Amino acid sequence: MTRIRFQQSLDELKEQLLVMAGLAEQAIQRAIEAYRVRDLSICDLVSRSEIAINRLEREIDQAALDLLAMEQPMAIDLRFILSVIKINADLERVGDAAKSISERVRSMEQMAVAELPVDIPKMAALASEMVRKCLQSFIEADADLARSVLAMDDAVDAMNRAAYKSLTKVMEEESHIAPQALNALMISRSLERVADHATNISEDVIFWVQGADVRHHRSKTGGRDPHAMG
Amino acid sequence: MGVGIEVTTLNAWYGTNHTLQDINLHIPANHATALIGPSGCGKSTFVRCINRMHETNPIARVTGSVRIGDLDIYADAKPVEIRRRVGMVFQRPNPFPTMSIYDNVAAGLKLNGYRNRQVLDEIVEKSLKNSALWDEVKDDLKKKSGASLSGGQQQRLCIARALAVDPEVLLMDEPASALDPVSTSKIEDLIFQLKSQYTIVIVTHNMQQAARVAEKTGFFLNGRMVEFDSTHKIFTNPSDKRTEDYITGRFG
Numbered sequence: 001m002t003r004i005r006f007q008q009s010l011d012e013l014k015e016q017l018l019v020m021a022g023l024a025e026q027a028i029q030r031a032i033e034a035y036r037v038r039d040l041s042i043c044d045l046v047s048r049s050e051i052a053i054n055r056l057e058r059e060i061d062q063a064a065l066d067l068l069a070m071e072q073p074m075a076i077d078l079r080f081i082l083s084v085i086k087i088n089a090d091l092e093r094v095g096d097a098a099k100s101i102s103e104r105v106r107s108m109e110q111m112a113v114a115e116l117p118v119d120i121p122k123m124a125a126l127a128s129e130m131v132r133k134c135l136q137s138f139i140e141a142d143a144d145l146a147r148s149v150l151a152m153d154d155a156v157d158a159m160n161r162a163a164y165k166s167l168t169k170v171m172e173e174e175s176h177i178a179p180q181a182l183n184a185l186m187i188s189r190s191l192e193r194v195a196d197h198a199t200n201i202s203e204d205v206i207f208w209v210q211g212a213d214v215r216h217h218r219s220k221t222g223g224r225d226p227h228a229m230g
Numbered sequence: 231m232g233v234g235i236e237v238t239t240l241n242a243w244y245g246t247n248h249t250l251q252d253i254n255l256h257i258p259a260n261h262a263t264a265l266i267g268p269s270g271c272g273k274s275t276f277v278r279c280i281n282r283m284h285e286t287n288p289i290a291r292v293t294g295s296v297r298i299g300d301l302d303i304y305a306d307a308k309p310v311e312i313r314r315r316v317g318m319v320f321q322r323p324n325p326f327p328t329m330s331i332y333d334n335v336a337a338g339l340k341l342n343g344y345r346n347r348q349v350l351d352e353i354v355e356k357s358l359k360n361s362a363l364w365d366e367v368k369d370d371l372k373k374k375s376g377a378s379l380s381g382g383q384q385q386r387l388c389i390a391r392a393l394a395v396d397p398e399v400l401l402m403d404e405p406a407s408a409l410d411p412v413s414t415s416k417i418e419d420l421i422f423q424l425k426s427q428y429t430i431v432i433v434t435h436n437m438q439q440a441a442r443v444a445e446k447t448g449f450f451l452n453g454r455m456v457e458f459d460s461t462h463k464i465f466t467n468p469s470d471k472r473t474e475d476y477i478t479g480r481f482g
Binding site: 003006007072073074075076077078079211 | 437438465466467468473474477478479480
């Protein structure tokens with residue numbers, strides 16, 4: 001094998017992205033846990049991890065840019081670096097979504113507990129599984145596993161649409177718990193975004209491994225609808 | 231205008247060394263086609279078979295067919311006629327050192343019987359303009375020798391010399407590998423302009439160069455054509471693992 005140093009740099013870039021992935025996955029899990037047990041100390045951890053995630057995002061982008069400029073990568077190496085840049089951005093937004101959820105949890109902590117017609121833990125479990133699987137597909141360069149994540153996105157979108165419908169009804173009919181319903185709706189929206197980022201990451205893994213661009217090819221039925229809130 | 235090249239079951243030998251094995255290939259007219267591969271893979275031998283230079287070596291042998299447009303070069307063409315229709319530019323610029331710039335460009339024309347001074351003047355000017363050298367040498371055409379030019383200018387002079395006899399095909403064997411980046415850019419820009427009028431085949435070790443100038447790329451390995459496809463496909467998602475391993479630097 002030639003270009004040993006370049007291959008080592010690619011391995012290092014992958015390791016950096018895996019650290020980033022670990023932080024983002026941990027952040028979303030913590031945010032969900034904070035919602036489940038209403039623990040504000042966990043929200044603090046999410047806020048702190050966002051700082052590390054943002055720093056890593058810049059470092060990974062810089063490392064990827066250096067490799068593009070200095071090594072002129074080709075074929076699978078070029079696809080890998082492009083995928084890393086895009087996955088990096090998606091992971092940073094997963095971190096943002098985690099922070100957004102933890103802020104909603106803080107806000108809800110000031111309010112009376114209300115029974116709401118939405119199953120946030122179920123939606124969170126599905127979105128978390130998508131994140132876990134898409135990252136696993138990246139670690140193992142497994143395009144089949146990545147494709148299985150794409151199919152899961154429809155279910156999260158459907159849950160988000162159902163949450164929008166039921167929670168806007170609550171806001172209309174039970175105004176005394178409208179603030180709680182609004183917070184739950186925003187958490188649902190954040191989880192739907194997490195699922196979208198997991199989908200993007202899966203598409204990037206497929207592009208890296210197989211060179212196939214599978215974006216925007218799926219049906220609209222419950223699929224990735226940018227207007228999923230409405 | 232350029233013409234297509236149809237290569238069928240081409241085999242070539244140097245002595246007992248079977249350097250090209252069963253090459254079948256269609257090179258499209260008026261496009262640039264890049265040939266890449268590790269040293270000794272057969273890509274230079276291949277271009278030398280397209281103008282019958284390979285067989286000038288006494289121990290070399292060729293079988294198979296190469297058609298340049300309607301001309302079957304191994305069946306019914308004389309080498310002189312082939313070399314008029316197929317120009318060649320080499321790795322190191324090789325102007326005739328004692329000849330003036332003008333005479334360098336006119337040499338092939340004179341060999342082909344052109345004597346009319348006005349016609350020669352016109353073709354020399356047109357060829358130097360087509361090779362993007364005219365503005366730099368027009369005042370010294372007969373005063374300076376070809377060897378007095380810089381390396382990049384010498385290479386463009388060699389391209390002008392090749393263009394002067396109005397070829398249909400231009401073969402370039404690593405035309406910029408001995409040049410600095412600025413001269414290389416000029417040669418690449420030139421290839422880009424010329425390919426609308428000529429069929430260009432360029433052998434290069436510089437894969438970025440292949441990616442920049444060629445629409446089609448062929449990958450040679452151990453005397454065989456492993457993959458031939460659009461340049462975009464070859465450099466982003468090649469079909470053959472050996473192509474991918476080569477262009478990503480995993481061997482070669």
